Amino acid sequence: MWEYTDKVKDHFLNPRNVGVIEDADGVGEVGSIACGDALTFYFKLDDDGKIKDASFQTFGCASAIASSSALTEMVKGLTLEEARKITNEDIAEYLGGLPKEKMHCSVMGRDALEKAIACHLHEPEKKVEGEIVCECFGVTDVEIERVVRENHLSSIEDVTDYVKAGGGCGNCHDRIQEIIDNILGTEPSAKKKIPALTNLQKIKLIEESIEREINPRLKKDAGKLELVDVDGNRVLVRLGGTCASCVKSPITLKHYVEGKLRELVSPELVVEEVQ
Amino acid sequence: MNNVIYLDNNATTRVAPEVLEVMLPYFSDFYGNPSSMHSFGGDVAAKVKQARENVARLIGANADEIVFTSCGTESDGTAVRAAIESNPNKRHIVTSRVEHPAIKNLYESLAKKGYRVTFVPVDNQGRLDLDFLYDSLSDDTAIVSLMWANNETGVIFPVEEISRKIKDRGIVFHTDAVQAAGKIPIDVATTGVDMLSLSGHKFHAPKGIGALYIRKGTKFSPFMIGGHQEHGRRGGTENVASIIGIGKAAALAKAHVDQNGYERIRQMRDRLESILLTRVSNSMANGDREHRLPNTTSIAFEYVEGEAILLMMNEYGICASSGSACTSGSLEPSHVLRAMGVPYTAAHGSIRFSLSRYTSEDEIDVVIKRLPPIIERLRDMSPFWKQAMQS
Numbered sequence: 001m002w003e004y005t006d007k008v009k010d011h012f013l014n015p016r017n018v019g020v021i022e023d024a025d026g027v028g029e030v031g032s033i034a035c036g037d038a039l040t041f042y043f044k045l046d047d048d049g050k051i052k053d054a055s056f057q058t059f060g061c062a063s064a065i066a067s068s069s070a071l072t073e074m075v076k077g078l079t080l081e082e083a084r085k086i087t088n089e090d091i092a093e094y095l096g097g098l099p100k101e102k103m104h105c106s107v108m109g110r111d112a113l114e115k116a117i118a119c120h121l122h123e124p125e126k127k128v129e130g131e132i133v134c135e136c137f138g139v140t141d142v143e144i145e146r147v148v149r150e151n152h153l154s155s156i157e158d159v160t161d162y163v164k165a166g167g168g169c170g171n172c173h174d175r176i177q178e179i180i181d182n183i184l185g186t187e188p189s190a191k192k193k194i195p196a197l198t199n200l201q202k203i204k205l206i207e208e209s210i211e212r213e214i215n216p217r218l219k220k221d222a223g224k225l226e227l228v229d230v231d232g233n234r235v236l237v238r239l240g241g242t243c244a245s246c247v248k249s250p251i252t253l254k255h256y257v258e259g260k261l262r263e264l265v266s267p268e269l270v271v272e273e274v275q
Numbered sequence: 276m277n278n279v280i281y282l283d284n285n286a287t288t289r290v291a292p293e294v295l296e297v298m299l300p301y302f303s304d305f306y307g308n309p310s311s312m313h314s315f316g317g318d319v320a321a322k323v324k325q326a327r328e329n330v331a332r333l334i335g336a337n338a339d340e341i342v343f344t345s346c347g348t349e350s351d352g353t354a355v356r357a358a359i360e361s362n363p364n365k366r367h368i369v370t371s372r373v374e375h376p377a378i379k380n381l382y383e384s385l386a387k388k389g390y391r392v393t394f395v396p397v398d399n400q401g402r403l404d405l406d407f408l409y410d411s412l413s414d415d416t417a418i419v420s421l422m423w424a425n426n427e428t429g430v431i432f433p434v435e436e437i438s439r440k441i442k443d444r445g446i447v448f449h450t451d452a453v454q455a456a457g458k459i460p461i462d463v464a465t466t467g468v469d470m471l472s473l474s475g476h477k478f479h480a481p482k483g484i485g486a487l488y489i490r491k492g493t494k495f496s497p498f499m500i501g502g503h504q505e506h507g508r509r510g511g512t513e514n515v516a517s518i519i520g521i522g523k524a525a526a527l528a529k530a531h532v533d534q535n536g537y538e539r540i541r542q543m544r545d546r547l548e549s550i551l552l553t554r555v556s557n558s559m560a561n562g563d564r565e566h567r568l569p570n571t572t573s574i575a576f577e578y579v580e581g582e583a584i585l586l587m588m589n590e591y592g593i594c595a596s597s598g599s600a601c602t603s604g605s606l607e608p609s610h611v612l613r614a615m616g617v618p619y620t621a622a623h624g625s626i627r628f629s630l631s632r633y634t635s636e637d638e639i640d641v642v643i644k645r646l647p648p649i650i651e652r653l654r655d656m657s658p659f660w661k662q663a664m665q666s
Binding site: 012013015018029033034036037038039040057058059060061062064065136167168 | 578579580581582583586587590607608619620623655656657658659
C-alpha cells in the first residue's frame with residue numbers, strides 16, 4: 001500500500017472542483033487511458049485577469065485525483081503569470097509530498113496547467129519538441145531533459161517515476177542514461193548552485209534570516225541576536241537577552257546561527273560575536 | 276481496522292484457528308530438533324512426518340515425494356533449476372505468458388543467460404494455446420512449467436491433460452499449483468506431473484511455508500545445499516511449527532474439498548459477480564468463467580482506475596486487489612490481462628475478488644451495496660466516461 005499523506009487522502013476522498021467549466025477561458029488535456037491516467041483542467045478568469053474558478057476531470061489513481069484537486073485550489077486567485085510559475089514540486093509540496101513512484105501525477109498537473117494557459121493565450125499548439133525517446137509512453141528527450149533539470153534527477157528510475165519514460169519495455173534505458181549523464185556532466189553542481197548575491201542583497205537576506213528564522217527560535221530561550229555589521233563573508237553579531245550571559249552561547253553561535261545563515265544565505269559565511 | 280471484509284484470499288489467507296492451535300506448542304514446549312537422536316527431538320520428527328503425510332494426501336502424492344520449502348517462490352525456483360541442472364545439454368525451456376512473477380521473472384533471467392524460452396500465449400479468455408505449446412517442444416526442451424490456476428483470473432489450465440500428453444518425451448513437467456492446491460481436487464498420481472509447487476498461506480497455514488512435490492524417479496538437485504534434512508533435497512533445519520501448521524491446514528483443506536465445501540464459495544462468488552455485472556454498466560468478467568477457481572472473480576470496470584476503486588473500497592474495510600498499473604508501482608497494467616488482450620480501458624479498472632471458506636453472505640452484500648456507487652462516482656470524475664457514453 002502506498003504511503004499517502006492525510007492531505008492526499010483528503011483530496012482523493014473529497015476532491016475539490018470536479019467537473020467541467022462550460023465557458024472556460026482555458027482548457028488543457030494531458031494523458032491517455034492507455035497510459036493509466038489523464039487529466040482535463042479548466043479555468044475561468046475574472047475581469048482583472050485572475051483565475052476566478054478552476055475545475056478538473058481525472059481518470060487515474062488516488063494521487064492523480066489528489067494532484068488535480070490540489071492544482072485547482074492552488075491556482076485560484078492567481079494571474080496567469082503567477083500560475084505559470086507553479087511547478088510539479090509545488091503541487092507535490094501542497095499535498096505534503098507524494099510517493100516517489102507517483103511524482104508523475106504532479107507532472108501531469110503542471111502539464112495540464114501549462115496547456116490550458118497556452119490555449120487561452122492562443123499560443124500555437126507546441127509541436128512535439130525533440131525526438132521520442134520512450135516509445136511506450138511517447139516521451140521526448142526534451143521532456144526528459146526538463147524533468148531531470150528541474151527535479152535534480154539522477155537515475156533512470158527517477159525519470160520513470162516523474163514522466164514514466166522507461167517504465168515499459170525498457171529499450172530506451174541507455175538513451176535516458178545518456179541524457180542524465182549529459183546533464184550531470186555539464187552541470188555538476190546544479191543542485192548546489194549558489195546565486196551570486198550583491199552585497200546589498202546579502203545583507204538584506206541575512207537580516208531577513210535573523211528576523212524570520214533565528215530570533216523566533218532564540219526567543220524561546222529568551223535570547224536575542226542583533227546584526228552589527230557585514231564585512232565580506234564575516235557576519236558580526238551581538239548576543240542579547242539570556243544569550244549574553246549563557247555559557248553555551250558560543251555553541252549556539254557556531255552551530256545554530258552560522259549553520260542557519262550558511263544554509264539560507266551563503267555557505268561561505270562566518271559568524272563572529274562582537275561585544 | 277474494524278470490520279474487515281477480506282476478499283483478497285489469492286493474496287494470502289487468515290491462519291485457521293485450528294492451525295494456530297496445533298502450532299503453538301512447537302514455539303514453546305516442544306522445541307526439539309527433529310534430526311536429534313534423543314526422543315525429545317524424535318517426537319517432533321514424528322509430527323513432521325505426519326504433516327508431510329497430510330500435505331501428500333492433499334495432492335495424491337506419497338509422503339516421501341514432498342519436500343518442505345519456505346514458500347511457493349522457492350518451490351518454483353527449485354523445480355526449474357533442478358530440471359535445468361539435471362539436463363545440462365538441453366537449452367530450451369517453456370512456460371506461459373500469464374505466470375506468477377516467481378516463474379515469469381526466473382524465465383526472463385534464464386533467457387538472459389542464453390536459454391531459449393518459449394512463452395506460450397493465451398486467448399482472450401485466458402485459455403492456453405495448446406497447439407502452440409505442443410509445437411514448441413523438441414528434444415532440446417528441458418522443462419515445461421505451467422500454472423495450474425491463474426492467480427489473477429482464476430482460470431484453470433488443463434494441466435492433467437497436458438502432462439499426460441508430454442509424459443513420455445523426456446521433458447520435466449512442473450506445475451505451479453499455488454492457487455489451486457486446497458481449492459480444487461488435485462491428484463498427481465493420475466497425471467504425468469513431475470513436480471508441483473504449493474504454498475501454505477494460500478490455504479490457511481501461515482506465511483513462510485511451502486512444499487514441492489517431486490515425483491519418485493525425477494532427476495533432482497537441491498537448491499539449498501546443506502545438511503541431510505528433507506532427504507538431502509533441501510538443507511537447513513526444519514521450520515517445525517510451520518510444517519505442523521501446513522500439515523493441519525492441508526488436512527482441513529482436503530476435508531473441505533472432499534465435502535464440496537467450495538460449492539458454497541462458488542455460489543457466493545457467482546452471486547457477487549452476476550449482481551455487480553448487472554448493476555454496473557460497462558463491466559465484464561475477465562477470463563474463462565467455465566474453467567475457473569470457485570473462489571475467484573476478476574471484473575473489469577471500464578473507464579475507471581483500479582487503485583482509486585481499491586482505496587475507496589478501503590474506506591468501507593473491503594479488501595480486494597487490482598490489475599491496474601498504479602497499484603504495483605509499475606506503469607503497465609497486469610501482464611496477465613494484457614496477454615489476454617484485455618483493452619487498456621478495462622485492464623486499468625480490473626478488480627479481483629477472491630473468497631475463502633471464512634467469507635460470509637453478509638460480506639458479499641456489503642460489496643454489492645458499496646461498490647456500484649464508487650464506480651459511478653469515479654466515472655463522473657473521469658474525462659472519458661461521458662465521451663464514451665456519447666459515442
